[in-house]
Amino acid sequence: MSAYLDTRVSLYAGRLWPDDALTALIEAPEGTVAERLIGHGLPQLATGYDRASGAQDPRSLEQRIIAQILDETRVLVRPQSGAARAFLTFWTARFEMSNVKTMLRSKMTNERPAAILARLIPMGTFGRLDNQDLAHAEDIGELLRRLEAGPYAGIVRRARRAFEQSRDPFSLDAALDRGYYEGLVQRAQPLEEAVGAPFRSLMANLIDRINLVWLLRYRFNYGLPPAEVYYLLVASHYNLSGARLRDLAAQDSLEAVLAALPAAWQARLAGATDVPDVFARMEHVAAEQALRVLRSRAPGIARAFAYLILRERDLRAVRAVLRGRHLGLPDDDIRLALRRAPAELN
Amino acid sequence: MLRAEPLLRIQLLVLASEAQDAALALARFGVFNPAPCRETALAESPAAAYREAWLEAEARLSKLQEECGDTGPLNLPADAEAPSLADLQELNHWLKEVWKDCLDCHGNEARIEDARSHLGTLEDTLAKLEGLNVNLAYLLRPDSLLSASIGSLPGAELKRVTEALSMTGYLVSRFDQAGEQVFAVIAGPRSRRNEVRGLLAQAGWRELPVPDELRTHPQAARAWLEAERMRLNMQTGAACQVRDGLREQFGPRLHEARLRLALARPLAEAAQAGILGRGGLAALSGWIPRRQLDELRETLDARLHGRYWLDPRELTAGDAAEVPSLVRYPGWLKPFVPLVKSYGVPRYGEFDPALPFAVTYLLLFGAMFGDIGHGAAILLLALAFARRLGQMVWIGVAAGAVSMLFGFFYGSVFGYEDIVSPRWLSPLHDPIRVLTIAVTFGVSFIVFTLLVNVRNKWAAGRGGEALFDSSGLAGLAFYLGAVGVLASLAGVADVAQTAWILAGLGIAGVAAFKWHETRAGLGERMLVTFIETLETAINLFSNTLSFMRVAAFSLNHVALALAVFTLAHGLGMVGHGVTLVLGNIVIIVLEGGIVAIQALRLMYYEGFSRFFSGDGREFVPLRIEKA
Numbered sequence: 001m002s003a004y005l006d007t008r009v010s011l012y013a014g015r016l017w018p019d020d021a022l023t024a025l026i027e028a029p030e031g032t033v034a035e036r037l038i039g040h041g042l043p044q045l046a047t048g049y050d051r052a053s054g055a056q057d058p059r060s061l062e063q064r065i066i067a068q069i070l071d072e073t074r075v076l077v078r079p080q081s082g083a084a085r086a087f088l089t090f091w092t093a094r095f096e097m098s099n100v101k102t103m104l105r106s107k108m109t110n111e112r113p114a115a116i117l118a119r120l121i122p123m124g125t126f127g128r129l130d131n132q133d134l135a136h137a138e139d140i141g142e143l144l145r146r147l148e149a150g151p152y153a154g155i156v157r158r159a160r161r162a163f164e165q166s167r168d169p170f171s172l173d174a175a176l177d178r179g180y181y182e183g184l185v186q187r188a189q190p191l192e193e194a195v196g197a198p199f200r201s202l203m204a205n206l207i208d209r210i211n212l213v214w215l216l217r218y219r220f221n222y223g224l225p226p227a228e229v230y231y232l233l234v235a236s237h238y239n240l241s242g243a244r245l246r247d248l249a250a251q252d253s254l255e256a257v258l259a260a261l262p263a264a265w266q267a268r269l270a271g272a273t274d275v276p277d278v279f280a281r282m283e284h285v286a287a288e289q290a291l292r293v294l295r296s297r298a299p300g301i302a303r304a305f306a307y308l309i310l311r312e313r314d315l316r317a318v319r320a321v322l323r324g325r326h327l328g329l330p331d332d333d334i335r336l337a338l339r340r341a342p343a344e345l346n
Numbered sequence: 347m348l349r350a351e352p353l354l355r356i357q358l359l360v361l362a363s364e365a366q367d368a369a370l371a372l373a374r375f376g377v378f379n380p381a382p383c384r385e386t387a388l389a390e391s392p393a394a395a396y397r398e399a400w401l402e403a404e405a406r407l408s409k410l411q412e413e414c415g416d417t418g419p420l421n422l423p424a425d426a427e428a429p430s431l432a433d434l435q436e437l438n439h440w441l442k443e444v445w446k447d448c449l450d451c452h453g454n455e456a457r458i459e460d461a462r463s464h465l466g467t468l469e470d471t472l473a474k475l476e477g478l479n480v481n482l483a484y485l486l487r488p489d490s491l492l493s494a495s496i497g498s499l500p501g502a503e504l505k506r507v508t509e510a511l512s513m514t515g516y517l518v519s520r521f522d523q524a525g526e527q528v529f530a531v532i533a534g535p536r537s538r539r540n541e542v543r544g545l546l547a548q549a550g551w552r553e554l555p556v557p558d559e560l561r562t563h564p565q566a567a568r569a570w571l572e573a574e575r576m577r578l579n580m581q582t583g584a585a586c587q588v589r590d591g592l593r594e595q596f597g598p599r600l601h602e603a604r605l606r607l608a609l610a611r612p613l614a615e616a617a618q619a620g621i622l623g624r625g626g627l628a629a630l631s632g633w634i635p636r637r638q639l640d641e642l643r644e645t646l647d648a649r650l651h652g653r654y655w656l657d658p659r660e661l662t663a664g665d666a667a668e669v670p671s672l673v674r675y676p677g678w679l680k681p682f683v684p685l686v687k688s689y690g691v692p693r694y695g696e697f698d699p700a701l702p703f704a705v706t707y708l709l710l711f712g713a714m715f716g717d718i719g720h721g722a723a724i725l726l727l728a729l730a731f732a733r734r735l736g737q738m739v740w741i742g743v744a745a746g747a748v749s750m751l752f753g754f755f756y757g758s759v760f761g762y763e764d765i766v767s768p769r770w771l772s773p774l775h776d777p778i779r780v781l782t783i784a785v786t787f788g789v790s791f792i793v794f795t796l797l798v799n800v801r802n803k804w805a806a807g808r809g810g811e812a813l814f815d816s817s818g819l820a821g822l823a824f825y826l827g828a829v830g831v832l833a834s835l836a837g838v839a840d841v842a843q844t845a846w847i848l849a850g851l852g853i854a855g856v857a858a859f860k861w862h863e864t865r866a867g868l869g870e871r872m873l874v875t876f877i878e879t880l881e882t883a884i885n886l887f888s889n890t891l892s893f894m895r896v897a898a899f900s901l902n903h904v905a906l907a908l909a910v911f912t913l914a915h916g917l918g919m920v921g922h923g924v925t926l927v928l929g930n931i932v933i934i935v936l937e938g939g940i941v942a943i944q945a946l947r948l949m950y951y952e953g954f955s956r957f958f959s960g961d962g963r964e965f966v967p968l969r970i971e972k973a
Contacts, residue, residue: 112398114394132401133405157500161500162547165548165551174548225544227511227513228510250513
């Protein structure tokens with residue numbers, strides 16, 4: 001199975017988008033976009049550009065991108081078992097978390113079930129929630145109770161408690177995000193022990209980046225006090241330890257936070273002036289590391305995870321390009337958006 | 347042979363205000379499979395709001411049904427009409443109100459339960475704090491420089507909260523635990539109280555209200571707690587009259603709601619497939635059996651009195667992938683159909699394998715598990731569990747009967763070979779003959795599947811594949827030729843020369859077809875052609891050998907029985923009897939199960955995979971009751 005997985009990942013790696021291919025997509029004539037997308041294994045995104053087939057896809061671009069990611073993840077999950085399978089399956093659960101957030105927000109605004117259902121991401125075989133049933137919950141209280149009886153009970157219970165105390169939608173989102181990533185860290189631990197450095201480096205880049213970006217956002221965009229900011233971060237054992245995060249959360253400005261980072265990080269983030277810039281630079285570093293793991297002889301699960309990280313980054317960039325083209329933005333603006341792609345797909 | 351019924355695609359144009367009655371009439375008609383409407387000129391979705399209201403109402407009703415338990419059969423009058431959109435929305439609104447009352451009751455109950463649990467905790471806390479000799483009145487003073495509070499939080503959060511609070515000079519002291527909740531005192535500078543408020547809310551911190559009574563004399567505190575407990579008990583009794591009296595209060599109206607929602611179901615279900623419309627008209631599309639077109643007209647006339655336009659259309663090539671397959675199976679064959687459909691649904695016009703499946707499956711099972719006693723046991727067990735097995739009981743009965751029949755052929759009764767003399771052959775004494783028969787059966791079966799595949803491909807308009815592919819006529823010629831060559835070499839027949847020519851022509855045809863079909867460079871094309879042609883030969887050879895397992899299992903059955911007898915002979919009288927009984931149970935359960943799976947495996951992989959793509963659509967008629 002490992003030979004199969006290695007071969008499959010290597011074949012998939014050929015679908016990644018080098019920077020020049022993205023640049024070419026920005027400048028490509030309308031008639032050649034579909035061909036370029038299909039060439040990089042994105043037939044689901046080509047619908048609408050492929051005038052010859054005349055096919056229409058009722059799903060949004062976002063939904064199609066996630067469907068593409070789920071399709072590829074399904075292929076990579078198939079030959080896995082045990083901890084590796086559990087990890088990759090849970091990796092897809094963040095889309096379901098996004099569905100949970102959508103439903104919770106919609107219930108707060110008394111949206112109708114049909115409208116809610118139309119906005120949810122189709123999870124296919126990875127779906128563990130009964131969306132029909134949940135969307136028909138009468139109010140947020142019933143929805144939370146139903147969610148607590150489901151597969152994400154632990155994460156939702158924490159969010160419900162936070163929400164009950166504060167009645168603040170932010171509490172729900174923050175608790176769900178934190179609960180999800182702590183679950184991911186937990187599922188990664190047996191793999192870090194079995195696979196070692198390549199896998200751990202990918203997780204470290206992911207969780208450290210999330211923690212730093214959240215820290216900056218909560219502290220300086222939302223103005224939360226340091227203790228609360230620290231509490232909302234993901235508990236982890238990577239480069240930014242608990243003590244370091246407490247120290248960073250206590251700083252008074254973005255510059256002071258960057259200055260308090262380890263030396264290697266300071267070099268990477270020198271000159272960064274805002275949170276999206278910090279995110280983009282850290283994502284670039286994470287992508288380089290993922291590429292190193294992908295091209296190495298690391299175990300299959302590490303290479304598969306590296307591929308998925310890179311693929312998702314690519315798809316965000318492709319989305320930015322397609323949206324930019326759709327809106328008729330100048331090429332330079334689209335290029336700028338590529339450097340500032342948002343952190344989460346949802 | 348079983349064939350899918352010839353279907354017609356119909357488009358029914360009705361007034362949008364009568365769409366629900368038209369859909370109800372189609373559901374009563376019983377053989378209308380809705381399909382998406384393709385009329386591009388119709389841009390509206392006149393039934394979308396109806397479906398939305400129905401889904402909401404149905405969800406609420408099913409939740410209410412869980413509370414009041416109204417799940418009996420529905421008696422729908424033949425002349426009952428489907429509710430209009432306005433009726434449905436009104437019904438939905440009423441169900442919403444009832445369910446909200448019910449939810450309030452649940453909420454109240456949960457709150458009372460919560461309060462009761464907290465009261466108990468408070469009592470324990472009081473006992474602990476008394477033991478600690480802490481002056482609560484002093485500790486919780488609102489004008490002190492120290493801000494302290496007593497409360498609980500999830501145990502998993504304690505470490506994180508302690509670390510976070512330490513950033514603001516606060517301390518956490520845990521003093522008790524109940525379940526996953528940890529009870530603690532949090533204390534720190536009052537000036538920084540605002541900084542920790544948000545954090546505590548995020549962490550799910552629940553402050554224990556410590557009333558003044560608790561801060562004074564323990565006896566007064568106990569009296570206060572007792573009074574609170576009594577108050578909560580009284581609240582519990584009166585908490586939920588709506589829910590408790592749901593059946594009595596709303597029973598008849600809820601039953602009426604159930605009835606009306608059942609009548610509304612057809613339009614809601616048809617709307618899922620896609621109903622389009624424009625300017626007060628609605629178009630329902632779908633499939634019906636061609637021979638029932640006149641019957642449909644009569645049904646519609648009776649309900650809509652001519653206020654409709656029915657447009658029946660013949661199938662076109664573009665419909666091929668969408669047409670559902672409607673096959674009417676005789677009653678005795680129906681139990682086998684789920685086993686066929688667990689592999690896949692035959693496409694419209696494709697050969698339906700249910701009948702050969704049933705016959706061959708039973709033959710294979712009987713051949714591998716031929717024993718009068720064991721067969722009788724399976725038959726009786728199936729009858730004993732008839733209620734649980736449903737219609738699957740007939741598979742058990744038939745398998746038991748065929749097993750008994752082969753038991754007569756083999757002369758085997760519970761493994762004893764000397765009670766009944768074999769009417770045909772004894773696997774143990776004539777294994778080579780058994781192997782030869784099994785392989786011969788395999789050859790016949792594979793030839794049959796190849797012929798079916800040729801027929802399917804031809805019917806689907808894929809003549810090239812029917813004639814030249816590895817599972818087509820060329821593959822069949824190669825296979826028959828190869829079998830002829832092997833038979834000649836074994837001295838069974840003398841057709842070597844003809845067989846060589848037939849096999850050569852066949853494999854050459856397959857290779858030429860593969861070459862023609864491969865779109866690649868010269869080298870890759872040669873490689874693909876070579877490998878796929880070779881694969882054709884290997885597959886057919888290995889598939890044939892696969893049938894040797896039929897002989898192997900028939901021998902295995904005898905061998906297992908011999909093993910049981912050998913064990914039993916070494917024991918005393920009681921041990922002998924117990925071993926025989928247990929051994930036979932093991933044979934029936936273990937070997938019977940394995941043989942049942944092996945027979946299914948042979949059907950699926952050596953049979954179905956050759957001619958049956960299984961990606962057809964099942965004919966799912968519109969119905970009033972939930973499927």
